[in-house]
Amino acid sequence: MKFTKLTTLLASATLAVSGTIAFAADYTLTISSWAPPTHGINAKMWPKFVEMVEEATDGQVTAELKLGIAPPPAQMDLIMDGAADASIIFHGYQPGRFVTTKLIELPGYEGSAEDASVAYWRTYDQHLKAADEHRGVKVIALHTHGPAQLHSSVPVTTLDEVSGLKVRIPGGVGGDVGAALGATGIQVPAPKVYETLASKAADGVVMPLESRKGFKLTEVAQNVYEMPGGLYRGSFAFIMNEDTFADLPPELQTALEENVFGEPLSREIGKIWDEIDATGREATEAAEGNAINAATDADMEKFSAIAEDIRGKVIAEVDATGVDAQAAYDMIKSEMSSN
DSSP: OOOOOHHHHHHHTTEOOHHHSSSSSSHHHHHHHSSSSSIIIIIHHHHHHHHHHHTTTTEEEEEEEESSSSSSSGGHHHHHHHHHHHEEGGGGGSSSBBBTTTTHHHHTSSHHHHHHHHHHHHHHHHHHGGTTTTTTEEEEEEEEEEEEEEESSSOOSGGGGTOOOOEOOOOHHHHHHHHHHTTTEEEEOOGGHHHHHHTTSSSEEEEEETTHHOOOOOOOOOOEEEEESOOOEEEEEEEEEEHHTTTOOHHHHHHHHHHHHTTTHHHHHHHHHHHHHHHHHHHHHTTTTTTTEEHHHHHHHHHHHHHHHHHHHHHHHHHHHTTTTTHHHHHHHHHHHHH
């Protein structure tokens, strides 16, 4: 187990995540995060996690945030190996390892990141958990980012103009969408997006609007092509080392399970993503030389057909895992519309 005292964790690579409890905790979790220091993941989501954990345990459990321990694709193994207690993973960075997670990424859902994250957790609990794709770690929350849009250095005003562009696209459904649109896919982790665009190694990137500020896209990709509902939604999980959780006293385990882990934390993270997406839009509207180009009705109709084809392929992929993909997809849609 990696519980360490607060004084041990105050190294140069560690950022304190301020919570609500002022006195020393009995257990301090080590959080590994790969996003930039000022990104909403580190500036808002992990602090919310710590706040909820401290409140639920009366300050007996807290956490410290450490950056740069490992790149994004290595976070799952990092937690399994016990090098940190908790982390955030993006499922698309590990193609083939996660399949059922692609269901939440499908284009065409209507609703906020909060709605999607709550629907995601409920559907995971009822359907997707059976695939056991996160074996080796404890899943403590699931969430999506907001609708992903195309951010480019040159104006894109029609869907046809995407074809032939070199675009940074993550794995998962984002990769499926990029291929369907004829883009030349370039896969680099999110922290490398700015330099990839600045060096002209890519013409654009498909990410949510929060990236306008979180990854400084207003400087290197001044144009946004916006499709209502997005081109896809990215799938994330907050995960925890199983031994770390098992070594907590039973009463603290119960407090976390009942008040933090699962739907409560998923909802709060989704809510924060909605906030940072709004901030990204505001940053774009305020930045000189930046523009948001809305998709035309004709493009929306064309993309709807593309989305339907991708949906059919993903449902078949998920069915092959033994999960009833259609039932899970229907539940996501139902939960999002009722949330």
